[in-house]
Amino acid sequence: MKEINMKTKSEPSKPGCSAVKKPRFMKSFRSNNLISGYLFISPFILGFIIFTFVPFIYSFYLAFTNYNILSPAKWVGLDNFKKMFDDPFFWTSFKVTVKFAAVQVPLKLTVSFLVALLLSKTTSFTGVYRTSFYIPSVVGSSVAIAMTWKQLWGNSGAINSILSFFGIPPVKWLANVKTALYVLVLLGVWQFGSSMLIFLAGIKEVPRSFHEAAIVDGAGPVTRFFKITLPLMTPCIFFNLVNGIIGSLQAFNSSYLITAGTPLNSTLYYSLYLYYQAFNYRKMGYASAMAWFMFIIIVALTALVFKSSSAWVYYQDEGK
Amino acid sequence: MLYPLFWMVFSSFKPTPEIMLTSGQLFPRSPTIQNYIVGWAGFARLTFGTFFKNSLFIAVIRVIGVTLSCSLIAFGFARIPFKTKNFWFILMIITMCLPGQVIMIPQYLMFNSMDWVGTYFPLLVPSFFGHAFNAFLLTQFMRNIPKELNETAKIDGCSWFGLYWHIILPLVKPAMATVAVLTFMSSWDDFYSALLYLNKPSMYPVSYALKLFSDEASTNYGPMLAMSSLSLVPILILFFIFQKGLVEGISTTGIKA
Numbered sequence: 001m002k003e004i005n006m007k008t009k010s011e012p013s014k015p016g017c018s019a020v021k022k023p024r025f026m027k028s029f030r031s032n033n034l035i036s037g038y039l040f041i042s043p044f045i046l047g048f049i050i051f052t053f054v055p056f057i058y059s060f061y062l063a064f065t066n067y068n069i070l071s072p073a074k075w076v077g078l079d080n081f082k083k084m085f086d087d088p089f090f091w092t093s094f095k096v097t098v099k100f101a102a103v104q105v106p107l108k109l110t111v112s113f114l115v116a117l118l119l120s121k122t123t124s125f126t127g128v129y130r131t132s133f134y135i136p137s138v139v140g141s142s143v144a145i146a147m148t149w150k151q152l153w154g155n156s157g158a159i160n161s162i163l164s165f166f167g168i169p170p171v172k173w174l175a176n177v178k179t180a181l182y183v184l185v186l187l188g189v190w191q192f193g194s195s196m197l198i199f200l201a202g203i204k205e206v207p208r209s210f211h212e213a214a215i216v217d218g219a220g221p222v223t224r225f226f227k228i229t230l231p232l233m234t235p236c237i238f239f240n241l242v243n244g245i246i247g248s249l250q251a252f253n254s255s256y257l258i259t260a261g262t263p264l265n266s267t268l269y270y271s272l273y274l275y276y277q278a279f280n281y282r283k284m285g286y287a288s289a290m291a292w293f294m295f296i297i298i299v300a301l302t303a304l305v306f307k308s309s310s311a312w313v314y315y316q317d318e319g320k
Numbered sequence: 321m322l323y324p325l326f327w328m329v330f331s332s333f334k335p336t337p338e339i340m341l342t343s344g345q346l347f348p349r350s351p352t353i354q355n356y357i358v359g360w361a362g363f364a365r366l367t368f369g370t371f372f373k374n375s376l377f378i379a380v381i382r383v384i385g386v387t388l389s390c391s392l393i394a395f396g397f398a399r400i401p402f403k404t405k406n407f408w409f410i411l412m413i414i415t416m417c418l419p420g421q422v423i424m425i426p427q428y429l430m431f432n433s434m435d436w437v438g439t440y441f442p443l444l445v446p447s448f449f450g451h452a453f454n455a456f457l458l459t460q461f462m463r464n465i466p467k468e469l470n471e472t473a474k475i476d477g478c479s480w481f482g483l484y485w486h487i488i489l490p491l492v493k494p495a496m497a498t499v500a501v502l503t504f505m506s507s508w509d510d511f512y513s514a515l516l517y518l519n520k521p522s523m524y525p526v527s528y529a530l531k532l533f534s535d536e537a538s539t540n541y542g543p544m545l546a547m548s549s550l551s552l553v554p555i556l557i558l559f560f561i562f563q564k565g566l567v568e569g570i571s572t573t574g575i576k577a
Contacts, residue, residue: 033402036480040396041408043389047449052415055426062425069432131563132321138559139325142509143530144548148328151541154340158327161344190324197567242417250419252512257531271421278425279516291421298419 062288069282080289090290092265093273096181100269101248104185109240112192113233116199130200137193146187146257150174153183174259177266184254184267195240202236203229234313242305249298270294325552332356332549336542356550359543363536364521368529368547375525378443379507385447386454386503387496393450394458395484399470409459416452428516442517447503454499461495462488498565501558508555526551 038045063080067073084090115133119126139145152158153173160170173179206229214224252271255261261268270290278287326346331339332355334348342349362368397409431442465488473483489496514528524532530551534544559566 032480033400037396037400037402037405040400040480040484041393041405043448044393044412044450044452044455045408047389047446048411048415051427051446051449052418052423055423055430056418058426058429059422069429130567134567135322135325135556135559138505139552139555142552142555143511143527144328144551145324147530147534147544147548148324151331151339151343151545152324152327156340156343158343161342165344246417246419250421274421278428284425284429288425291419291425295419295422302417 059288059291062285063292064289065285067284069284073285076285080286081293083286084289084293089265089268089273093268093270096266096268097249097251097270100181100185100251101245103182104188104248105241105244107185108189108192108195108244109237111189112196112240113199113237115192116196116203117229119196119200120203130197133196134193137191140187140191141253143257146254149183149187149254150258175263177264180259180263180267184251184258187254187258188248188251195244198240199233199236202233206232231314235315238305238309238313242302245301245305246298249294249301328545329549332542332546334542336540339541339545355542355546358540359533359547359550362529363533366521366529368526368550370522371524371526371529374523375508375527378440378525379504381440381444382447382507383500383503385444386451387500389448389450390455390458390499391489391492391496392484393455394462395480395488397455397459398462398465399483399488400480412452412455416456424516431517437517438519439517440523443513451503454503458492458495458499461492465491494565497562498568501562501566504558505555 062073064075064077065073066076066079119129119133136145154160155170155172155175157173159173164170171179173183210228210232211224214228219227250271251269252275255267255269255272256275259267261272271294274287274290274294277283277290327343330346330348331343333351333353334342335350335352335354338349360368362371393412397405397412427442428437431437434441436442469487470483473487478486508525509527511525511527511531514525518524518528521529521532526547530544530547533547537544
């Protein structure tokens with residue numbers, strides 16, 4: 001029906017859009033949609049098959065083999081998984097990663113949410129603040145910042161210098177089993193900028209009329225926060241939560257660059273241990289089994305969060 | 321908030337022994353550019369000029385690959401009505417959430433069996449096959465362009481490619497710039513693929529070179545901080561130029577995801 005709309009407001013004919021061939025092209029349009037569609041998305045389909053799907057299946061196969069690249073892969077059944085559950089380092093790295101995620105995710109969510117709330121209130125300097133809060137996200141994952149972080153928290157680094165100014169004796173942040181992991185957590189939390197931006201955008205979407213109506217009804221700022229802002233923000237919280245969980249369980253850079261798992265494996269991330277198994281010891285099968293274990297954990301956790309979401313995530317267009 | 325960044329930059333102008341002695345004070349007592357001269361000289365008889373050139377080369381090729389492939393993919397998803405489209409679109413979103421670890425090892429083995437380890441191919445080729453996040457971002461932007469444009473173009477006998485190239489692409493230039501900048505930045509930061517796939521120092525990008533540089537001269541903080549600061553300059557310049565687009569890009573995908 002739409003094609004009948006032929007008032008032919010002769011568009012300035014662009015090169016490549018010759019009006020002469022009109023009839024033939026019009027007919028072929030619909031029949032060619034499928035082919036054209038596939039042609040346009042073909043980079044994705046090809047890339048998906050070559051770089052995602054085949055490796056994904058291959059990785060599953062590798063998890064049941066012994067493979068060191070030099071000699072052909074040997075099927076060993078569930079051996080890798082048995083070995084894994086008996087491997088104390090595997091459990092150490094697993095616990096370190098869970099602890100890392102359990103501290104970093106809520107901390108980062110809270111900080112980014114609170115800062116977003118504060119920024120949504122002020123008007124004159126919001127831009128400047130927003131920029132300076134966002135910059136750490138831009139540069140934070142770089143090697144340069146990791147190296148600087150290492151020096152800042154070093155034995156005679158800036159943090160200890162500042163503490164000594166207040167009369168607090170120096171702490172060996174990165175050499176202490178109790179503190180090293182938290183130094184890395186802080187580096188992650190420091191990069192709260194991008195989740196803050198998502199929250200900020202979410203806060204802006206809350207209709208002003210809701211607040212105005214509530215004020216008329218005599219609701220104070222605290223009530224309005226808990227009854228209006230927070231419920232409407234739950235989709236953003238949900239998005240950041242899922243992102244945060246997936247991201248932090250796969251953390252690699254900060255440990256590899258700053259502590260390399262020390263002291264006493266207290267910062268041995270799961271993915272770092274996996275990397276060592278794969279590329280230092282060439283245990284491709286064992287590392288694949290580890291990768292699949294983490295994959296299952298991530299899928300299960302994400303599914304759990306998704307499932308719980310119906311209880312606490314509020315979508316406006318559900319028409320409640 | 322920005323203290324670590326300032327600390328890095330100001331310390332890079334202090335003589336090395338002074339950095340840790342006066343680590344609590346921000347400003348150098350007697351500023352010097354000696355660290356930059358020593359640092360630039362690099363290691364393995366390669367200056368940081370080589371590393372910067374390599375990083376730039378990798379990033380530019382990746383930007384070309386990602387913008388080209390993602391705009392095509394996004395056009396297919398956003399503008400062409402065809403069967404099974406939703407299936408592929410959902411698949412693309414799923415790949416975004418897929419942990420990289422699961423496919424990292426087979427990918428490495430694949431590139432290894434193709435004798436691509438030690439070349440730039442493993443770093444560059446995948447970017448020509450789309451990037452889920454960026455394709456998703458562009459799809460969202462292209463969807464916002466009124467449907468009527470399709471009809472007008474059809475009446476003019478414009479092919480899908482003509483519509484893509486002459487009409488939609490110019491309209492999403494700002495979003496394309498955002499994708500380009502995001503790609504450039506993540507490529508510039510990326511040391512992991514260099515760690516996996518490159519083995520000749522003359523091919524290393526700045527990120528990975530910096531890591532090795534600091535391993536080599538573990539107590540020579542000055543030159544290390546100087547090169548660290550220098551390595552962030554391109555990213556910060558890009559950030560300040562494209563700040564608005566980046567902020568919008570993140571907010572949009574975040575909300576619509």
